[in-house]
Amino acid sequence: MSSNSVDTMSPTEVVIVGLGPTGATLANILGGYGINVLVLEREESIYPLPRAVHFDDEAMRVFQSVGLAGQIDPKVRVNCGTRFVDKNQDLLLDWPRPQDIGPLGWYPSYRFHQPDLEADLNDGLARQDSVTVLRGCTVTDIVQDNDGAIISWKQNGKPSQVRADFVVGADGARSVVRHSFDCDWEDLGFKERWLVVDVQLTADRSDLGDFTIQTCDRARPTTYVRCPREWRRWEISLHDHERDEDVVGDDFIWPHMRPSITPDEGRIVRRAVYNFESKLSDKWRDRRCFIAGDAAHLMPPFLGQGMCAGVRDVANLGWKLAAVLRWNAPDALLDTYERERRPHTRVYIETAVNVGRMMNNAETAETLTHAINPDGSAQMKSISRGLAHAMGPADGHLAGARMPQPVLADGRRLSDAMAGRFAVIAGRDALADHADHLPDDASAIILDADAHEALADLLEIQGVSALAIRPDFYCYGGVQGGDAAAIAPFFSDLRAQISSTA
Numbered sequence: 001m002s003s004n005s006v007d008t009m010s011p012t013e014v015v016i017v018g019l020g021p022t023g024a025t026l027a028n029i030l031g032g033y034g035i036n037v038l039v040l041e042r043e044e045s046i047y048p049l050p051r052a053v054h055f056d057d058e059a060m061r062v063f064q065s066v067g068l069a070g071q072i073d074p075k076v077r078v079n080c081g082t083r084f085v086d087k088n089q090d091l092l093l094d095w096p097r098p099q100d101i102g103p104l105g106w107y108p109s110y111r112f113h114q115p116d117l118e119a120d121l122n123d124g125l126a127r128q129d130s131v132t133v134l135r136g137c138t139v140t141d142i143v144q145d146n147d148g149a150i151i152s153w154k155q156n157g158k159p160s161q162v163r164a165d166f167v168v169g170a171d172g173a174r175s176v177v178r179h180s181f182d183c184d185w186e187d188l189g190f191k192e193r194w195l196v197v198d199v200q201l202t203a204d205r206s207d208l209g210d211f212t213i214q215t216c217d218r219a220r221p222t223t224y225v226r227c228p229r230e231w232r233r234w235e236i237s238l239h240d241h242e243r244d245e246d247v248v249g250d251d252f253i254w255p256h257m258r259p260s261i262t263p264d265e266g267r268i269v270r271r272a273v274y275n276f277e278s279k280l281s282d283k284w285r286d287r288r289c290f291i292a293g294d295a296a297h298l299m300p301p302f303l304g305q306g307m308c309a310g311v312r313d314v315a316n317l318g319w320k321l322a323a324v325l326r327w328n329a330p331d332a333l334l335d336t337y338e339r340e341r342r343p344h345t346r347v348y349i350e351t352a353v354n355v356g357r358m359m360n361n362a363e364t365a366e367t368l369t370h371a372i373n374p375d376g377s378a379q380m381k382s383i384s385r386g387l388a389h390a391m392g393p394a395d396g397h398l399a400g401a402r403m404p405q406p407v408l409a410d411g412r413r414l415s416d417a418m419a420g421r422f423a424v425i426a427g428r429d430a431l432a433d434h435a436d437h438l439p440d441d442a443s444a445i446i447l448d449a450d451a452h453e454a455l456a457d458l459l460e461i462q463g464v465s466a467l468a469i470r471p472d473f474y475c476y477g478g479v480q481g482g483d484a485a486a487i488a489p490f491f492s493d494l495r496a497q498i499s500s501t502a
């Protein structure tokens with residue numbers, strides 16, 4: 001073989017480009033269905049320093065669904081909230097986060113060390129027989145036809161290619177997959193330069209406390225984040241005239257750390273200037289190719305939601321790919337990925353931008369409180385929204401609502417029992433009467449609400465006699481009240497949308 005020849009690998013079902021948190025989560029999800037996956041990652045190893053520092057209960061529930069929450073949980077910290085202070089570090093507003101496990105079965109907000117999380121996600125992949133990870137591979141080209149795509153890459157200068165049924169670009173902001181299809185960024189208008197400084201404490205600074213500290217100083221907003229173990233993060237806003245090469249120097253950094261810290265108390269391990277932007281790709285699918293995570297959207301990190309949005313993307317796309325590849329679902333199901341995820345992500349981007357503007361402009365308790373909640377109450381609310389344009393039953397009842405995680409009578413938590421499938425919940429008689437219309441065991445677990453008190457409660461709270469929860473834990477829909485005649489078509493519709501009815 002000449003050195004210019006192209007190695008061609010055996011065809012695979014899904015190629016994932018990029019093994020950041022988005023790609024690694026998707027590979028774990030698809031591996032759980034036994035789908036043949038090839039992951040191509042440019043870097044030789046996990047990046048050893050943090051970028052994201054926060055994730056939420058929804059992300060943790062996805063990690064639970066791929067069997068990794070048990071190993072991730074001991075390494076994270078429950079986030080206790082944010083203290084907004086003025087430039088003298090005097091308290092303006094306290095925003096504690098709930099310290100109780102919420103309806104999704106996890107704490108609402110966690111602090112984490114990204115290299116730990118990525119190592120855990122990679123551990124998960126090492127246990128998946130159907131997933132192959134190739135590092136040191138830079139994807140250069142994707143060519144589609146009606147049935148799939150040819151993905152080309154270079155490893156140490158050597159060209160290779162593979163054919164796949166589907167390609168998912170989880171390859172970050174400069175996604176080569178996004179560039180391979182005809183689409184544009186929609187710019188939502190936020191652009192700021194911030195300096196991010198990661199520090200490992202070398203002395204006791206327990207006086208800093210466990211809260212995030214937001215210094216509300218219009219001249220120089222600054223964020224301090226209490227990360228796990230000895231890790232701490234400072235984010236310092238920059239002025240236009242300040243040059244990157246100057247602000248990454250010690251002379252600039254140490255005096256600008258608020259709350260303050262000295263070189264005797266901590267070691268700077270990373271200093272990086274970021275352009276925080278707010279962008280949304282106008283297309284997330286082109287025939288056999290999809291984009292997810294930062295490849296599809298960029299948001300400023302003020303809510304700590306960029307990575308979480310990527311995890312939600314692949315929780316959504318993962319089961320739909322499995323439905324098409326394993327349950328013979330119609331291809332149209334895959335169109336619901338962009339339809340559901342794009343508007344949902346837009347809400348998070350817009351909220352992150354608003355929070356950023358508020359942080360950058362409020363300087364007094366009054367303006368801060370007002371900015372947080374226009375009715376004047378000092379309660380800062382988080383967004384927790386369902387999907388606005390969700391697939392579902394004909395009447396759309398409950399479609400896209402976020403579903404809680406009840407505990408079943410045998411002690412299993414709902415997500416564990418679902419194991420990547422739908423949960424169809426109804427009373428014993430309704431299930432028996434309409435058994436012919438139910439989805440099969442491969443695509444759904446059928447749960448008798450009469451045998452599980454928590455599920456009977458769930459039906460009652462939602463005011464429905466039957467309920468279907470999707471593998472990404474959003475609601476497919478519910479049958480309102482006692483409308484017995486609606487149950488059979490509800491089950492049949494579900495079955496037709498997620499599997500072959502033949």
Ligand SMILES: Cc1cc2nc3c(=O)[nH]c(=O)nc-3n(C[C@H](O)[C@H](O)[C@H](O)COP(=O)(O)OP(=O)(O)OC[C@H]3O[C@@H](n4cnc5c(N)ncnc54)[C@H](O)[C@@H]3O)c2cc1C
Nearest residue numbers: 018020021022042052053054139172293294304306307308
């Ligand atoms: C300062 C800062 C703080 C943040 N804090 C938070 C936070 O607290 N919480 C949160 O949820 N989000 C946060 N974010 C956002 C979060 O970091 C990103 O949204 C997240 O990392 C995106 O993950 P990803 O896997 O989609 O992309 P990336 O992490 O960018 O991963 C993409 C991967 O693709 C690989 N790749 C790229 N091109 C190719 C190619 N051609 N071939 C092969 N491989 C390729 C790259 O090497 C990389 O490994 C923060 C961001 C910043 C900048």
